[in-house]
Amino acid sequence: MKNRDDETGEPRWLELAAALRADPAPDTLARVRARLAARATGPTWVRWLARPITLAVSAALLVVSAFAGTALLTAGAAGADESSSVVSAVLGDDDSYGLSVDRDAAGPASPDSEDVSL
Amino acid sequence: MIAALRGKDMAALEQLVEQFGEPMATLARSMLRDATEAQDVVEEALVKAYEAGPGFRGERGVRTWVLRITANLCRDRLRRRRFTAASLDGPVPVDDPGLRFDPVADWDEALDQRVLAARLDGAIARLPLDQREAVVLRHRLGMSYEDMCGALGVPLGTVKSRLARALTSLRRDMGRGMKEQTS
Numbered sequence: 001m002k003n004r005d006d007e008t009g010e011p012r013w014l015e016l017a018a019a020l021r022a023d024p025a026p027d028t029l030a031r032v033r034a035r036l037a038a039r040a041t042g043p044t045w046v047r048w049l050a051r052p053i054t055l056a057v058s059a060a061l062l063v064v065s066a067f068a069g070t071a072l073l074t075a076g077a078a079g080a081d082e083s084s085s086v087v088s089a090v091l092g093d094d095d096s097y098g099l100s101v102d103r104d105a106a107g108p109a110s111p112d113s114e115d116v117s118l
Numbered sequence: 119m120i121a122a123l124r125g126k127d128m129a130a131l132e133q134l135v136e137q138f139g140e141p142m143a144t145l146a147r148s149m150l151r152d153a154t155e156a157q158d159v160v161e162e163a164l165v166k167a168y169e170a171g172p173g174f175r176g177e178r179g180v181r182t183w184v185l186r187i188t189a190n191l192c193r194d195r196l197r198r199r200r201f202t203a204a205s206l207d208g209p210v211p212v213d214d215p216g217l218r219f220d221p222v223a224d225w226d227e228a229l230d231q232r233v234l235a236a237r238l239d240g241a242i243a244r245l246p247l248d249q250r251e252a253v254v255l256r257h258r259l260g261m262s263y264e265d266m267c268g269a270l271g272v273p274l275g276t277v278k279s280r281l282a283r284a285l286t287s288l289r290r291d292m293g294r295g296m297k298e299q300t301s
Contacts, residue, residue: 010285013292016235017242017257021218022147024139024160029132032164039165 119180123171131168138181141259142188147217148254149192151243159195163188178268185259186269189251196247241291249284256281 025031039047048054119137122130142163146156167184174183221231242253255261255269266277 011289011292013234013238014257014285014288015222016231016238017253018260019220019222019231019235020144020148020239020258021140021220022143022153022156023218024135024143025157028139028157028161028164029135032131032135032161032168033128035161035165036168 120174120176123167123174123180126168126171130171131164134164134167134180134184138184141181142184144258145185145188145254146192148242148258149189149247149251150195155195159188159191163191166191178265182261182265182268185255185261186271189255189269192251193247238288238292241288244291245284245287249280249287252277252280253284253288 119130119133122133139160142160143156146159147153150156150159163184166187174180219232219235225231242250245253251270252266255266261269263274263277267274270277
């Protein structure tokens, strides 16, 4: 019987795995040559873009741009906070009206601001 | 051939097709189970091998190298299939015009080789991708363990464990068929 396990412990039917084979199409060589020719005549800039070094440089530029953009946005936000605090001071939101006032050193409140007794 | 490959000589391409066209087609066909796609992969692999020829170091031999390129392309195709269409995996009949049946010599005549080979082919097709790859390289193409490591890019232990798991599944799958054949 040839279907029993052989000395390697593998079943004999496993040999049948090699019974099925496939061949490439008879015109494979011509088709590969045509593919190579088509690649060679493609636009130069497409081939240039597809080069690994170009892709690596593009990725690096993208990262640098992202960092630069984030840095610019952060700086812009800080500037906006500063200018808004100046505007609010001028408008008197903090009772300073743009002046540096030391509340403790300002002395007692004016009599005008005290309660009026009738 | 290596010198021709490194020099991007067209003669190298001819030699690649002549010497390795069959194992490349067998691997692609076994993995993809689709004749048109397998032929496309073989052509793409040959183009890649030709273009990468100048950088070929020749550590593991041309056969292992071109089969590695083919296996990688098959894996890419199968990965893409998951997102594009339902799997085309399924048993391929032995009389498929794209497949050639080479009878095994010295075989018990009581067992129908063609039927068993078709059953085994179906069982191999149902294996997970990594195990299928290992079985095809080892048992269909007759590669050594060392060459399989080079073609699959994995250590020896991984190759052996994949083959062991595959064999367990195949034994289970083929068990029923063998009983039917012998009874």
